[in-house]
Amino acid sequence: MAPQREWLEKDYYAVLGVSDSADQKEITRAYRKLARANHPDANAGDPAAEERFKEISAAYDVVGDPERRKEYDEVRRLGPVGGMFGPGRGSGGFGPGGFTFTSDDGAGMGDLGDLLGGLFGRGRRSGGGPAPGTGPQRGADLETELHLSFADAAAGLTTALHLTSEATCSTCHGSGAAPGSSPVVCPRCAGRGVLDDNQGLFSFSSPCPQCGGRGMVVEDPCPTCRATGVERRPREVKVRIPPGVTDGSRIRLKGRGGPGRNGGPPGDLYVVCRVEPHELFGIEGRNLTITVPVTFAEAALGADIAVPTLEGGAVTVRIPPGTRSGRTFRVKGRGVATPKGTGDLLVTVEVAAPARLSAAERKAVEALAAAAEESPRAHLGVPT
Ligand SMILES: [Zn+2]
Ligand SMILES: [Zn+2]
Structure with missing residues (x-):
């Protein structure tokens, strides 16, 4: 909704509970009192209070500023010319066609109104809807990438993003008017935002x-x-990356996207995490994973093996005798520490066959083969 339409439809004085002849001090006092009572910090999770707080803020934005207040009074004094905003007038949006259909004469609309009611839906006949494309528009959602080391992604961090994007103009704060001036009511449409073609x-x-x-x-x-009202400029956005994000995780920063138009809210900023893979560790939810090679002898006889941890240092994992390749051992509490709890380190052992054998090793392995009493493939039912 263009500001003027909103101005015509909203009584900001009533919102603040003051008369339209109140002086600025009175208005500010009323605003402070209401803002304190309805402040989101004092009304956590109460959407009604949040809505009231927004209304109060919007009202004070206009009538709290003597210049804007003058414009507001002027727009309201010029009032609903042409019947777009008057109560009881029939009007129906023609949808995306770009036209708003209005009745010039409320009194004569009875029969025809009934007829058109069936055509356009009665819901549309009350109030003056904004012309398409002229209302407040939410800002664009933006997306940016953040490159993280594996360790930072696992531990989480707070960092600053530097991006260049559309933002509310820092010179005019979005009004589009040079410093020291303000936008004025459009002389062509008297602030209505639309022109009528009487037929x-x-x-x-x-x-x-x-x-x-x-x-x-x-x-x-x-x-x-x-x-x-909008400029492209570099800006810095603080972002808190929670522990345990993985490559492709998207983090939404509400209201940090592109600026809204005509008083619309800003869009959101999405931060897509790009996590460098670690040469040793993987991540599964809160757990870290690592694959550790063991020798046949260690798997067969059992062993205590040293396994590195992400934060540095090592833990000892006991492999029992007869451990098969691919078995996973859990080291409690050595995963990712998140506010919901700390994950584990999952150690998967893999029996490694040496690529080369020394003469002594070859002899020993051959002796082992000769001593083997049972084929591991006996259950396949084919000659070994
Ligand atoms: Zn500007
Ligand atoms: Zn105009």
Whole structure:
């Protein structure tokens, strides 16, 4: 919704509980009191309070600023010209076609209104909906990559992202007007954002070409953003990476994306983690994994083997006699420490056949083969 439409529809004085003749001090006092009572910090998880807080803030944004308040009063004084906003007037959006269909004459709409009600749906006939494409628009969701070492991904960290993207203009704070000036009510559409083309009983409205449907025009454009209210600039965003993220994990930073237009909320920023693989360790949820080669003798006879840990140092894992290749041993508490608990280190042993044997080794292995009493493939039922 263009600000002016919102201004016409919303009584900011009523929202703040003051009269429209209240002075700035009174308005500020009323705002502070309401803001304190409805502040999200004091009303955790109460969506109604959050909504009220937003309304109060939006109202004070306008009537708390003497200049904007003057504009607001002016827009409301000029009022609902052309019947778009008056109560009881029928109007129906024509959907994405770009036109708003309005009745010029509420009184004459009875029969025809019934007829059209079936056509367009009665729900659409109340209130003056915004012309398509002119309302507040949520900012774009942005995505950026963050490259992490395996150890940082496992442990988690807080870091700063540096990105260049569209952001609310730092010179005009999004108004599009040069410092010291403000946008003024569009002279062509008187702040309505739409123009009417009267054709007898009906008027067809189309977005005002002079203000692009915003209802306001900038006479003295901001030199930084050329009146768009948005500039591309480098910015720094702090991000907390929780422990245990893996390659491809997406972290959402609410409201840190592109800036909204016409008073819309900003989009979100998604941080996609790119985690460098570790040469020894893997990660599965909270657990770290490692594969450790053991000799046939260690697997057959049992052994205590030293296994490295991610944080440095080693732990000893006891392999019982007769351990088969591929068996996994769990070392408690040596995985990823997350707020929900610490994972384990999963050690998988793999019986390694030496690529080369010394003469003494060959002799010993041949002796072992000769002494073997039973084939491990006996159960296959074929001659060995
Ligand atoms: Zn600017
Ligand atoms: Zn206009």
